Amino acid sequence: MADIVLRDVEKYFGDNYIIRKLNLEIRHREFVVLLGPSGCGKTTTLRAIAGLEEIDTGDILIDGVPVQALQAADRDIAFVFQLYALYPHLTAYENIAFPLRAMRESAQTIDKRVMDAAKALKIEHLLRKRPGALSGGDLQRVAIGRALVRRPKALLMDEPIGALDAKLREEMRTELKRLHIENEATTVYVTHDQVEAMSMADKIAIMNDGVLQQVGTPTEVYSHPANLFVAQFIGSPIMNVAKGMVRPGEGSTRIILGDNDATLEFPQKLYPMIVNKKHAEDELTLGIRPEGVQVARNQTAGFVAVEAHIIEPLGPFDIVDLKFGKQMMRARTPSGYVEKAGDVVWAKLDETQTHFFSTRTGESLQIQL
Amino acid sequence: MAHVRLDKISKKFGSHTALINLDLDIADGQFFVLLGPTGAGKTTTLRLIAGLDAPTSGGISIAEQDVSGWSAAERDVALVFQYYSLYPHYTVRQNLEFPLKSKVRRMSQQDIDHRIAKASKTLRIEHLLERKTDRLSGGEMQRVSIGRAIVREPRVFLMDEPLSNLDAKLRELLRSELKDLQMKLGATFLYVTHDQVEAMSMGDQVGVLNQGRIIQVGTPQQIYNQPHDTFVATFVGSPAMNLLQADVRGGRAVVLPGKLELPVDQAAGGRAAKLTGPATLGIRSEDVMVGVNEAVEARVHGVENQGVEKVVTLRVQDCLMKATVPARLELSIDSVVRFSFKQEKLHFFEPGSGNNLFYGEEKRNG
Numbered sequence: 001m002a003d004i005v006l007r008d009v010e011k012y013f014g015d016n017y018i019i020r021k022l023n024l025e026i027r028h029r030e031f032v033v034l035l036g037p038s039g040c041g042k043t044t045t046l047r048a049i050a051g052l053e054e055i056d057t058g059d060i061l062i063d064g065v066p067v068q069a070l071q072a073a074d075r076d077i078a079f080v081f082q083l084y085a086l087y088p089h090l091t092a093y094e095n096i097a098f099p100l101r102a103m104r105e106s107a108q109t110i111d112k113r114v115m116d117a118a119k120a121l122k123i124e125h126l127l128r129k130r131p132g133a134l135s136g137g138d139l140q141r142v143a144i145g146r147a148l149v150r151r152p153k154a155l156l157m158d159e160p161i162g163a164l165d166a167k168l169r170e171e172m173r174t175e176l177k178r179l180h181i182e183n184e185a186t187t188v189y190v191t192h193d194q195v196e197a198m199s200m201a202d203k204i205a206i207m208n209d210g211v212l213q214q215v216g217t218p219t220e221v222y223s224h225p226a227n228l229f230v231a232q233f234i235g236s237p238i239m240n241v242a243k244g245m246v247r248p249g250e251g252s253t254r255i256i257l258g259d260n261d262a263t264l265e266f267p268q269k270l271y272p273m274i275v276n277k278k279h280a281e282d283e284l285t286l287g288i289r290p291e292g293v294q295v296a297r298n299q300t301a302g303f304v305a306v307e308a309h310i311i312e313p314l315g316p317f318d319i320v321d322l323k324f325g326k327q328m329m330r331a332r333t334p335s336g337y338v339e340k341a342g343d344v345v346w347a348k349l350d351e352t353q354t355h356f357f358s359t360r361t362g363e364s365l366q367i368q369l
Numbered sequence: 370m371a372h373v374r375l376d377k378i379s380k381k382f383g384s385h386t387a388l389i390n391l392d393l394d395i396a397d398g399q400f401f402v403l404l405g406p407t408g409a410g411k412t413t414t415l416r417l418i419a420g421l422d423a424p425t426s427g428g429i430s431i432a433e434q435d436v437s438g439w440s441a442a443e444r445d446v447a448l449v450f451q452y453y454s455l456y457p458h459y460t461v462r463q464n465l466e467f468p469l470k471s472k473v474r475r476m477s478q479q480d481i482d483h484r485i486a487k488a489s490k491t492l493r494i495e496h497l498l499e500r501k502t503d504r505l506s507g508g509e510m511q512r513v514s515i516g517r518a519i520v521r522e523p524r525v526f527l528m529d530e531p532l533s534n535l536d537a538k539l540r541e542l543l544r545s546e547l548k549d550l551q552m553k554l555g556a557t558f559l560y561v562t563h564d565q566v567e568a569m570s571m572g573d574q575v576g577v578l579n580q581g582r583i584i585q586v587g588t589p590q591q592i593y594n595q596p597h598d599t600f601v602a603t604f605v606g607s608p609a610m611n612l613l614q615a616d617v618r619g620g621r622a623v624v625l626p627g628k629l630e631l632p633v634d635q636a637a638g639g640r641a642a643k644l645t646g647p648a649t650l651g652i653r654s655e656d657v658m659v660g661v662n663e664a665v666e667a668r669v670h671g672v673e674n675q676g677v678e679k680v681v682t683l684r685v686q687d688c689l690m691k692a693t694v695p696a697r698l699e700l701s702i703d704s705v706v707r708f709s710f711k712q713e714k715l716h717f718f719e720p721g722s723g724n725n726l727f728y729g730e731e732k733r734n735g
Contacts, residue, residue: 037536038536165406165407165563166563166564166565166607167603167604167609170607170608170609173673174670174671174673174682174689177671177673178670178671181702192536193537194537195675198673198674198675198676199673199674199675199680200673218674218676219674219696222674222676232538233538234676235676235677236537236541237541238538238541238542289676289677291677309549310545310548310549310552312544312545312548312569312570312571313569313570313589313590313593314566314569314570315569315589315593315605315606315653316606316653316655316693319570321545328545332677335590336590341552
């Protein structure tokens with residue numbers, strides 16, 4: 001069992017906040033990812049949960065019990081770092097067994113637990129090797145084995161696969177998630193890589209400048225980002241954003257992009273929705289992911305003519321930079337759909353996939369067409 | 370005009386062979402990407418072209434002239450590194466001026482100003498010209514480094530992983546910018562990276578390098594759709610191409626007897642029908658179809674949400690495969706699903722060498 005609750009947690013260094021009014025609930029067995037750019041406070045938060053870092057105000061509760069007074073060792077939590085801190089002179093087996101020996105478990109228990117962990121991590125054949133003879137991925141598996149073998153209440157991981165190459169990272173993502181499902185330990189995982197967060201998390205907590213921006217399932221943060229920061233931090237290619245002026249049209253709502261670059265037609269009901277939100281300015285920021293930009297090779301009603309600028313073939317699909325006047329928007333098209341740079345095609349923003357943000361605050365207007 | 374040619378280049382460092390018989394042909398005005406893992410020999414190749422190192426054997430020509438005996442300065446190429454090598458206490462303008470003020474060039478201040486104005490406009494750093502470089506963000510610093518290369522108007526731009534220190538968002542932005550810049554300048558670019566997305570998205574041509582050897586040169590589409598061997602097949606594309614060991618006979622491939630068997634008689638333009646013996650099958654995740662009526666039963670081993678789509682890991686006994694499915698498809702872990710492969714998208718590799726059994730022939734079929 002391990003419910004972890006952070007209540008109004010703050011940490012500051014002089015006048016600078018590292019974490020500001022952080023409220024977060026991590027439920028038993030949940031896989032929660034703390035996601036954000038470097039310096040956003042995610043690692044400090046993780047270390048605070050582990051007891052490696054003191055907080056200035058607020059409470060951290062594990063299973064309802066405040067733990068500030070408890071030493072790291074007494075919190076029954078295991079920590080896995082980006083750089084595998086293994087003992088170089090011990091075999092993989094002894095590295096994994098180390099925490100159990102420290103707890104004076106019987107030889108039989110130790111052997112069983114080590115073998116169970118090794119089996120789950122598929123490193124049974126490596127147990128007699130020393131760290132020097134292991135690859136990066138295997139080292140990290142051993143480090144995770146050492147964390148798991150204690151059967152801690154919660155497993156905390158700080159960019160555990162950040163140092164591995166792309167292909168291995170891809171494999172480890174699936175393995176770590178699988179491991180979580182099998183051993184059911186509450187997991188808090190820190191990364192700056194949104195792909196890792198999206199693909200592994202039950203819940204993602206996105207941080208920026210020490211402030212929690214949004215908490216939600218991968219689908220929620222991808223489809224309903226709370227603000228421009230989340231919108232552009234999650235998803236690759238990045239969500240397109242463009243400033244626009246909103247005008248009521250005849251039977252439609254018009255959004256004039258940028259410096260009169262293009263006029264886009266949206267349903268009539270959009271205008272009153274924006275007015276309803278008491279959105280003082282008539283300027284707002286549109287957001288749309290490349291898959292929401294529809295492209296046609298022939299003139300189509302409701303589509304505007306745009307010039308294809310750069311075509312990036314990514315294999316299963318292309319990303320095409322389209323020029324809406326001076327405003328660039330990227331669209332995802334089938335491979336080879338737009339033949340070459342300079343071609344004129346027709347484009348439309350799928351209204352159901354368009355996000356509307358306040359330009360001033362960056363907050364989502366929470367309008368869903 | 371700067372056509373770059375490497376002819377049977379080898380480079381040894383003591384007993385270590387970094388490059389073996391490397392042939393490379395980069396057309397004038399081409400964006401050529403050299404792609405490979407760490408230690409493949411990418412940076413060595415760049416340094417040889419720049420004249421910072423000499424090859425052990427083989428020849429290098431730029432614009433049809435043998436430059437083997439030429440110094441780095443005489444070759445008139447510009448290098449941009451991963452770590453922006455800017456002078457920290459100088460302004461952006463001073464940094465840009467520096468390569469033009471060399472005594473060899475004897476440029477007038479007017480010409481220098483003109484070039485800096487042009488380069489800074491192209492890179493959108495006009496507003497930064499009077500700022501000291503230590504007050505710049507990572508992306509701005511990399512733009513200035515590139516600016517320092519541009520002002521020289523070199524014959525060839527050599528770039529060594531210039532984006533790998535930047536965060537994901539900035540990297541994506543600068544990818545487009547660099548490609549745009551190269552098109553505007555019409556310059557010859559040789560760009561080195563380990564990131565297959567960069568290679569695919571920017572390169573006119575991509576050369577895949579592994580352990581000092583060029584494995585394949587082609588357009589991004591060719592590299593992706595007709596990989597020369599299992600190395601290229603799994604290095605390019607994300608998720609990596611699924612590889613399965615199979616026994617092929619009479620137009621059928623058996624991966625796991627009774628559990629995972631599939632017809633291949635139509636695959637590789639019908640040529641797989643005649644295949645007999647062990648083969649490594651390759652199939653990309655987007656060519657694995659998941660649906661109730663598909664041929665083979667599997668369990669869901671893992672599900673990765675990637676926003677617009679999901680990548681599902683399927684398990685048949687000990688055999689794992691990835692499939693790309695639409696995001697709206699709900700799949701729970703350990704549930705039973707059915708899948709099959711798009712036969713015409715299967716690749717066949719020789720188990721020992723990993724070579725594509727139909728390389729070249731595959732190409733003709735598109």
